[in-house]
Amino acid sequence: xxxxxxxxRMLEVxxxxxxxxxxxxxxxxxxxxxVVDAAEEAQAPLILQTTVGTVKHLGPExxxxxxxxxxxxxxxxIALHLDHCTDYxxxxxxxxxxxxxxxxxxxxxxxxxxxxxxxxxVRVARAAGVNVEAELGKVGGVEDDIIVSEEDxxxxxxxxxxxxxxxxxxxTFAPAIGTAxxxxxxxxxxxxxxxxxxxxxxxxxxxxxxxxxxPAEQVKRCVALGMGKMNVATExxxxxxxxxxxxxxxxxxxxxxxxxxxxxxxxxxxxxxEKMQLTGCVGRAKDVYL
Numbered sequence: 001x002x003x004x005x006x007x008x009r010m011l012e013v014x015x016x017x018x019x020x021x022x023x024x025x026x027x028x029x030x031x032x033x034x035v036v037d038a039a040e041e042a043q044a045p046l047i048l049q050t051t052v053g054t055v056k057h058l059g060p061e062x063x064x065x066x067x068x069x070x071x072x073x074x075x076x077x078i079a080l081h082l083d084h085c086t087d088y089x090x091x092x093x094x095x096x097x098x099x100x101x102x103x104x105x106x107x108x109x110x111x112x113x114x115x116x117x118x119x120x121x122v123r124v125a126r127a128a129g130v131n132v133e134a135e136l137g138k139v140g141g142v143e144d145d146i147i148v149s150e151e152d153x154x155x156x157x158x159x160x161x162x163x164x165x166x167x168x169x170x171x172t173f174a175p176a177i178g179t180a181x182x183x184x185x186x187x188x189x190x191x192x193x194x195x196x197x198x199x200x201x202x203x204x205x206x207x208x209x210x211x212x213x214x215p216a217e218q219v220k221r222c223v224a225l226g227m228g229k230m231n232v233a234t235e236x237x238x239x240x241x242x243x244x245x246x247x248x249x250x251x252x253x254x255x256x257x258x259x260x261x262x263x264x265x266x267x268x269x270x271x272x273x274e275k276m277q278l279t280g281c282v283g284r285a286k287d288v289y290l
Contacts, residue, residue, distance in 0.1 A: 004071045005288070007079035007101045007229070008131040008171045011044050011205035013287045015228035019280030020208070020219075023047035023081060024272060025233035027054050029066055031240055034265040036070045036078070038272035043135075044281040045288055046074075047101070047229065049081045052090060060097035063224050068098065076285040079131070083231070091121060101131035107176070111136075111160060118168040126169075126203025133207055133229075136164050158197035165202050172205050172229065177222075179210035188214055192221060199226040207231065218277050236268055243267035 004171065007021070026032040026048055039046035048067050055063065067080040081101035091102050094196045102125060106117040113170050118134040125132045137156035156175035165173055175198050178190045187212070198206065205228030208219070212235035247260040254260060276282050 002072060004067055004080050004098065004100045005077050006129055006131045007047050007081060010047070010077060010079060010288050011131075011172050011228040012278060013290075014045070014281065014284070015205040015226050017284070017287065018224060019206070019284060020223040020227050020230045021045050021047055021281050021284075022046065022272070022275045022279050023049050023229050023231045024218075024236055024275075025083060025231065027057070027237065028240075028260045029182070029263045031236065031268055032066055032070065034268035035115075035236075035272045036074060037265075038269045038276065038285060039076050039078070039285075040074050041269075042273055042276045043076060044075045044276045044283070045079075045283045045285050047079045047081050049083045049231065049233075051083050051233075052085050055082065055090065057092065060094045060099070064098035070079045077288040081133070083233075086091070088117070088121070095125060095128050095130050101172075102135065103133040103135070103174075105135050107135040107137065111164070115164060115167050118164075118170055122169050122171075131172060132170050133172045133174055134164070134168060134170045134175040135176065135209070136161055150234040155191050155194055156198065158194060158201055162201050163199050165204055172207055173202065174207035174209050176209075177289065179208065179214065188218065190214075190218055190222065195222065195225045195227075205229060212236075216278055220280075223279055230275070232272075232275050236271060236274075239267040239271045240264045 010021055023037040032048060050063055071078045079100045082099050083103055084105045085091045085103055086105050094102060104118050104121040106114040122132050137154045161175055177195045179188055206226045208222050208227040208230040212232055243264040244260045247254055247263060
């Protein structure tokens with residue numbers, strides 16, 4: 001479409017029409033290309049995401065450059081999002097580099113401090129035309145250096161969600177509803193009653209964190225209750241890595257990266273297409289421009 005866009009309208013349209021946009025955490029150029037290929041084939045809007053660890057590993061300018069090339073060549077709307085950032089300086093650096101969406105994660109702080117930090121990021125991002133995501137409660141599991149034990153995974157309070165959104169002006173919102181980062185040990189225990197309350201009380205698109213391995217029916221239920229964005233990270237990494245491992249099992253002496261990166265890309269693309277089907281965003285690329 002020419003350039004990266006903010007995901008604000010993309011997600012508002014998704015919530016209004018009862019589907020979700022799948023957001024994929026990518027760590028290499030090949031992973032980025034694979035999910036873009038999948039979204040192009042599916043004619044789905046796309047959110048590329050990177051963790052803070054990946055930003056430090058590759059550098060925001062390299063990531064933005066690759067995402068901008070994808071946006072220039074693709075016929076679908078693409079946003080670039082910084083996932084789970086607690087560092088204000090890094091967040092601003094990513095906005096300056098060209099990210100079109102950022103997540104300020106101050107969920108580990110008391111409510112008032114979370115409001116203060118989020119409102120400050122919203123103020124800066126709004127001036128740059130960049131989407132902001134924030135979290136209330138704590139999503140369990142591990143996300144880069146942020147480790148939340150299952151005991152500490154605190155569900156978001158629906159009334160606090162209303163106050164938080166009103167006071168911060170945050171345009172997209174991730175309430176902790178019992179999902180976790182990583183792969184689930186058992187069936188996830190999603191608090192659908194709380195999600196339904198939040199959905200009825202707030203107008204902004206909601207974000208489903210810990211989207212790897214949630215059973216299909218539960219994902220669909222979350223999407224129907226306003227989850228306009230679903231994050232997929234761990235499953236994508238596993239698909240990518242398993243494909244590479246398989247090549248080395250067959251040929252331990254393989255030394256041409258193209259020989260193992262091509263199957264790895266294919267595995268990521270296949271999984272990305274499945275996840276887009278699941279959230280209902282296939283064929284929805286045109287919605288963003290209507």
